[in-house]
Amino acid sequence: MSNKQATKSTAARSSAQAIRRRTDAPQSVVPKSRGSNSKRRFILPNLGKATLEKLGKLGIHHEFDFVLHLPLRYDDETCLYPIGSAPDGEPVLVEGTIVDNAIKFRPRRQLVCTVEDDSGVLVMRFMNFYPSQVGQLAPGTRVRLFGEIRQGFFGAEMVHPKYRVVNGEIPVAKTLTPVYPATAGISQANLQRMINDTLATSELEDTLPPDMLASLRLPTFRECVMFLHHPPPSALQEELQTRSHPAWRRIKFDELLAQQLSMRIHYDRREKTNAAQMLPLEKLTCALLDKLPFRLTSAQAKVAAEIRSDLARLHPMHRLLQGDVGSGKTIVAALAALQAIENGYQVAIMAPTEILAEQHFRKFSGWLAALDISVVWLTGSLKRAQKRETVAQIGSGAAQIVVGTHAIIQDDVEFQNLGLAIVDEQHRFGVHQRLALRLKGAGSGVALQPHQLMMSATPIPRTLAMSYYADLDVSVIDEMPPGRTPVATRLVSSKRRDEVVQRVRDACIAGSQAYWVCPLIEESEALQLQTAIDTHQTLLDTFPEIRVRLVHGRLSNAEKADAMQSFQNGATHLLVATTVIEVGVDVPNATLMVIENAERMGLAQLHQLRGRIGRGAGKSTCILLYEDPLSALARERLKIIFKNTDGFEIARQDLRIRGPGELLGARQSGVPMLRFADLATDVDLLESARNCALHVLRERPEVADRHLQRWLGGKQDYLRV
Ligand code: ADP
Ligand code: MG
Secondary structure, three states, rough: OOHHHHHHHHHHHHHHHHHHHHOOOOOOOOOOOOOOOOOOOOOOOOHHHHHEEEEEEEOOHHHHHOOOOOEEEEEEOOOOEOOHHHHOEEEEEEEEEEEEEEOOOOOOOEEEEEEEOOOOOEEEEOOOHHHHHHHHHHOEEEEEEEEEEEEEEEEEEEEEEEEEEEOOOOHHHOOOEEEOOEOOOEEEHHHHHHHHHHHOOOOOOOOOOOOHHHHHHHOHHHHHHHHHHHHOOOHHHHHHHHHOOHHHHHHHHHHHHHHHHHHHHHHHOOOOOOOOOOOOOHHHHHHHHHHHHHHHHHHHHHHHHHHHHOOOOOOOOEEEEEOOOOOOOHHHHHHHHHHHOOOOOOEEEEEOHHHHHHHHHHHHHHHHHHHHOOOEOOOOOOHHHHHHHHHHHHHHOOOOOOEOOHHHOOOOOOOHHHHHHEEEOOOOOOHHHHHHHHHHOOOOOOEEEOOOEEEEEOOOOOOHHHHHOOEEEEEEEEEOOOOOOEEEEEEEEEEHHHHHHHHHHHEEEEEEEEEEEEOOOOOOHHHHHHHHHHHHHHHHHOOOOOOOOEEEOOOOOHHHHHHHHHHHHOOEEEEEOHHHHHOOOOOOOOEEEOOHHHHHHHHHHHHHHOOOOOOOOOOOOEEEEEEEOOHHHHHHHHHHHHOOOOHHHHHHHHHHOOOOHHHHHHHHHOOOOOOOOOOOOOOHHHHHHHHHHHHHHHHOHHHHHHHHHHHHHOOOOOOOO
């Protein structure tokens, strides 16, 4: 805004304020509480089915949802400006009499009305209008308009203003006008009315006692919702928009508190159920440690100890083991498995893909064969007879460790005494699959829940862990095994693909192995496959001297396994792959990776892929090929992956760019997402909500009940597994 306009605007505002002072009719929007009914009402009274459906689209199912249907933004209709001195370029409220009204056809059909007051005149234009509006806006009618004034060829004009016909003196609004998230068929006016009705009749008493509010320095709930629905004109729109106003912070705190309470209740409830006690006898575990060609890192030793004492308890462990790709989670899982076996229990290890399951199977068999432990393998691709035999071994207890895919949780699989369930890459599984695995314990004779160890290489930023995973115990391996050389990352335009191909060949000739990854292109799986097939063919044709294999999702499991096996044992130099290699593959001699269309991939996925190399002593390089030109967002993301090697930092940045939904994966289907709080900015609120939840559950359970009743309406049982 120019200086001149600013002066004009200020002048206009003070004259308008004078008008406002004169209009002192009672304020209609501040509702009074009915105060007495303590139960939240679950039905929306007096509304038709169609309206209910539309409200449902807005997330309004219960009456209380109206209270929390908070405005997107506000219109300031508190100042009535004289037409002649109303500022341009910002929405203003003016009032005048229609002196002329005509349908014009140039440049296109439109309704044009001229509106006049003592100070000036303006034209309002409607490109879309109903025939009835022509009559409604007849000359002589007094109207109040809200919109932006622009200086057009014929002087001041407003296009499609909000308007209302006024008869007599109507006071201007004393508060900002809320603009709500709306949907077709439900107007702002409708929403405002329904929300105001609810505010007038709902129980808005605080769920938290005054002393707690004082120590948390939070305003009362009633104050906050009233303020957010109808802020005074003095409220800073900036604070409302960024949701940093104390009223917003209170709402966000309440939401986080409800989440923390429900997670914690779930956690405490689990502490009341029983699990098999597995004492650390340290026979098998020590035997394995003695045989290993390496020593545990101190991070591995620390988390192994945490798990060891969890398993020795009488209540089921639910622990999330996080560790960056290559940090060495598998051996930690193996030690946990041995503790279960020492105590006479069976162990299930479930992985999301056949390739990964097979790799675990091989690793476990290798480590445990000498200890005389029977490890079996169960996936959907087993022949029927084989499967029957394996299932029988599981049922009789002859199989001590079962490694496999989700075939493990199928109905016909019954364990004799499952004591520990390990889920690798847990975010790849849905809640129901994890639940099914847990039930395998219940069905196995003893009324005990198996302990659960969930592993994830997709690091979850602390705030996310503190909120969505608050019902789990979390262990982190925050150190890499020694002797790893950091992977160098290069960003290369696909125009220089030929050079890259040459480089891959040279590396293979020199004795290294390489991956060439054609990632999942969302629009077309077929296209992705084709890229992989073409690349494979080109490389075969160009370099007869190196051995190239292709692996992708359409191959049979046996073909896939064969290709992986041949890469693993060094017979294949170069593995062209779709993203099937994303998780868990471990080939230390592979030192080079090329990823095509890197700009289209998620950061977590890129990080996972890159983690496949740099596992041995050799210096490793990851080449990210991208298509020019890059969008700003794609550029930002590639820069993050280029600059960072720490998975946690990458995840934190990812959370900042994309929000929590993507990182949570399948888990989000079981946990309501936060609507108001933002984990990137509200860390302090999250921390105080967590402390408050612990305190309240211990000292003032009635407060917890009241709060959950309001926020979850008794649905305290967030689906937890
Ligand atoms: P991830 O955490 O990604 O599942 P893995 O368990 O597959 O990682 O381990 C990656 C590689 O590191 C494997 O080859 C494993 O044998 C090796 N490894 C694990 N722990 C150590 C250690 N303490 N010292 C050296 N190498 C280790
Ligand atoms: Mg792994």
